[in-house]
Amino acid sequence: MNSMTPNVGKPLDRVDGVAKVTGQARYAGEYPEADLLHGSVVSSTVASGKVLRIDASEALKVPGVVAVIDHLNRPHISSYDDDYSDDDAAEGSPFRPLYNDQVLYSGQPLALVIAQNLELARYAGSLVKIEYSAQAHQTDMLAVLADSHEAPAETPKPRGDFAGQFAQAAVQVDATYLTANEHHNPMEPHASTVLYKADGKLEIHDKTQGTQNCQDYLHNVFGLAKENVRVLAAYVGGAFGSGLRPQYQLPLAVMAALQLKRSVRVTLTRQQMFTFGYRPRTQQRLRLGADASGKLQAIAHDAIGQTSRFEDFTEHLVEWSGMLYQCDNVALSYRLTPLDVYTPLDMRAPGAGSGVLALECAMDELACAAGLDPVELRRRNFADHNGNEGKPYSSKELLACYDQGAAQFGWHKRNATPRSMREGKQLVGWGMAGGVWESMQMKASAKARLDAQGKLTVSSATTDIGTGTYTVMTQIAADAAGVKLADTTFLLGDSSLPKAPLQGGSFTVSSVGSAVQQACEILRGKLLESARQAYPALAGVAVEDIRFANGYLHADAQRIALADIAAKSADGFVEVQIDAEPSAKRTPFSTATHSAVFVEVQVDEALGTIKVSRVVSAVAAGRVVNPKTARSQILGGVVWGIGMALHEHSQTDHHLGRILNHNLAEYHVPVNADVNDIEVIFVKEDDDIVNALGSKGVGEIGVVGVAAAVANAIYHATGKRIREFPITLDKLL
Known part of the structure; x- marks a missing residue:
């Protein structure tokens, strides 16, 4: 039978496309309801300290303002005194909005103003006066690296003899790379519309990547029976990881609805989108040792990431260096530095976005030191086993990614000497990098x-x-x-x-x-x-x-x-x-997607301006169910990678402990003028082990390796190696 x-394998149009482009698709903050109340969050202006007094008297005088809720008058929530978790929690004590008088970070929600419309709520929020007892804070990871501690991550144990093999390696690289904080900033801000039903049940439209995770969270925090809480997210306007954990607008909206027995909507402002999770800042030291032919003899990847004081956020930051290439002597370490900030959060290709960036820049430096073509170096170190797990890959068409990507890009025409290629006043650079992401089920x-x-x-x-x-x-x-x-x-x-x-x-x-x-x-x-x-x-x-x-x-x-x-x-x-x-036949195998990214940049010799003029991304991701939507995923990932390389940086004023560029005017992301030709190649890869569909997924792999390829192209164009991201004009000049 x-x-x-x-249908599978065809580039079909989105079935939800018409609803989206005609405005029929409703998002979390768009559901209409009679007599709906609106909440506006009042945020902390200090990074650490205590709340001495919240004066909401002026706000409450405004006609149409219904209530102002803070830690002193919020409804009783028994679980605030117990531990609770959600599916994407970090180790530690999760953040509880309006829990007590402690200020843990700048931008923390301290009060919720509820009014008959959003404009009134926002205006009344500006009238709430908060007195603090401010305490000394620290938001600069590099200033307190000595305070770091081992991350509670499943970092693979060392294998072989890294120190001995590195010391005697014919070719060595020892380089440190810095990546910046990045905030998700999806187009749709976080919002929760809590519809209070006559029987006391709640129907909630939330901006989330997991409706059942939010339902579990509300059950755990408020003690609400699951059958009395229904969470919906029919359409989500981008998330990239920001919707994995329930964000604070959800419990605030539920608090207000339960206290007032009314339907309530809470929508965060764009500025408040910078007051929860983000991709954490990292410092990563890579030491690579190879023999004269370029074969890797030793790899060490030592990383430090930032976290909050109340949770230890971990991601898969260093594992990639133990699995992407064949090497018998590997030492990986991962530490965390607690700061007076909110907990970081998974962000597209969490860990790999930052960790592979450092590895692939170091591999480029090794290719230069060994006098080898960057693609050839990677070929010579191809791994058919995952060294961390000691398992063969269920499939790995990375060599075909190198072949097809290089052929499409025209890599054979590359002159290896830095500053040797130009078009008029533009220095032209060609760089590449590999990419990897685990294929999970x-x-x-x-x-x-x-x-x-x-x-x-x-x-x-x-x-x-x-x-x-x-x-x-x-x-x-x-x-x-x-x-x-x-x-x-x-x-x-x-x-x-x-x-x-x-x-x-x-x-x-x-x-x-x-x-x-x-x-x-x-x-x-x-x-x-x-x-x-x-x-x-x-x-x-x-x-x-x-x-x-x-x-x-x-x-x-x-x-x-x-x-x-x-x-x-x-x-x-x-x-x-x-x-x-997952099928048991996966167990003896390691499963992963792989990619090879080729980038051309043009750097103005006098001004130092950088333009990414061409990108070719060759991806091996098993069976591609819909090449059209999959290509869109890779295109988005490539654009994000360009942003990571050249633009994105949540800049903190460490004196105030506050993010400065908390808007889309000053938080730079690539725009149309920054994005030129992008070609996507899906390399044929048959895999009947990974799952019955043979599909490995493409959501994350598109961003992995892109920023490294851009940085490597900039080095080839200019002869200048920049190891701090994003690579901005000032660093290049």
């Missing part, structure tokens, strides 16, 4: 239902943060069930749907997609059972001679509409719900 597979559930009209509805509580989840799940479901794409609907973004993991880590297609595929295959089996009972002529037809396609069961000369089979079944429909988990 099989189904035709005409999580447990997930899905429900599939075919009704008497032949309509297939498949559901799972995952989200779509703009990645194309609606579309690829529809493609997978239609093919697996043998139903037309136009007759298939995928439901997501609702905590009441079958369980799904947070959307992140490039594991949505492998996890939820596998569940969707399995549910639809089992649905097909149930349809066949029903058909054999309703149509006796099918009794003698072998299973292998039956196929499902375009809404019909085909058997020999017979063609039976699936709608008719469903209509004749006992319930008038056929339904299946299943739980999927």
